[in-house]
Amino acid sequence: MPFQLPDLPYDKAALAPHISAETLEFHWGKHHRAYVNKTNELIGQESDLSGATLAQVVREARRSGHAKLFNNSAQLWNHSFFWQCLSPERQQPSGKLAHLIDDGFGNAETMLKQLQEEAVNHFSNGWAWLVLDRGSLRITSLHDADTPLVHDGMVPLFTLDVWEHAYYIDYRNERPKFASAVLSNIVNWDFVAQNLDGHGEQRADQERTGSLTSEHA
Template identity: 80%
Template sequence: MAFQLPELPYAKDALAPHISAETLEFHWGKHHRAYVNKTNEFVGAKPDLQGASLVEVVRAAKQGGENKLFNNSAQLWNHSFFWQCLSPEGQQPSGRLANLISDAFGGTEQLLQKLGDEAVNHFSNGWAWLVLDRDQLEITSLHDADTPLVHDGMVPLFTLDVWEHAYYIDYRNERPRFVTSVLSNIVNWDFVAQNLDGNGADRADQEGETARQPETTT
């Protein structure tokens, strides 16, 4: 099966008023879908990637300097991960995650302030990330389609999309208001904590399409 647009883990209106159903209609239904379609188109022209998983495609494209394939496949993965980072139900970090946050930042409020600053001050398009490097939490941002999948020492825990299409319908050019609204209300901390196992990359992965074998007759 070719790569698919993954279903949202909630109804399209579930994140309102922080992210509207209209935004998700465009962001998920059109932008994300376009990355799926383009990735399938590029992979279809590369026999050596038949059967490769999405994560394998992203890494192979980066290593091989295939910029168009990388940009689309990485955005397919980034968005698939991003939707899971959000939840309509308010939560708070607990357990090991809360302890790591306290050790690295002094508390959740301080973490959110630093993550928000990273997201707001990131120039142009990209993503703000909370990652795990060994047993240390770190905050960073990556430009355009770049992704932790291709960087050593970046185990993905949480991301926030700061491309303008992520917020323009609801917030126009007010990225700071979008960042504050999302980080204060709809972070899926359970998903963030789950990713401490180091398997966050797999949670947005997909199996690739394997070429059909010709039928044999007897």
């Protein structure tokens, strides 16, 4: 079976008012689905990738310079990871994650401010990321479909989608309001903390059966 559009881990209305059900209808139901469909179409032309996992497809597409396949497969993975970064229940960092935040940024408030600045100041389309880099937290951003999967020193912990389609319905062109609303209210810090084990990649990966490849998914 081809790659699948993963189910959202919550009801489409669960993130309101910060992200509306209408936004998820378009962002998940149309944009994400389009990346799934295009990835499957392109893989159909690449017999050597017929048994590859999604993460393997992303890396091979980057290695071989297959830009269309990379852009679509990486966006499929990025979005699958992004939905899990959000939670209807307001959470706070705790445990080992909280200690790493304090060590790296002084406190969670400072870290969130820097993450918001990264998201807001990122030019054009892309993703703001909180990653683990050799045991320390680091904030960065990547353009367009680029993803930590193809960069050394980027263990993915959390991402915020700053493509305009992520927020235009709810916030029009006001990306700062969108970033503030998400980071202040609906971050799934339990998921972020779980990814400290280095298995965040697998939590958004798929085999070509529609099932996730990791027991942690």
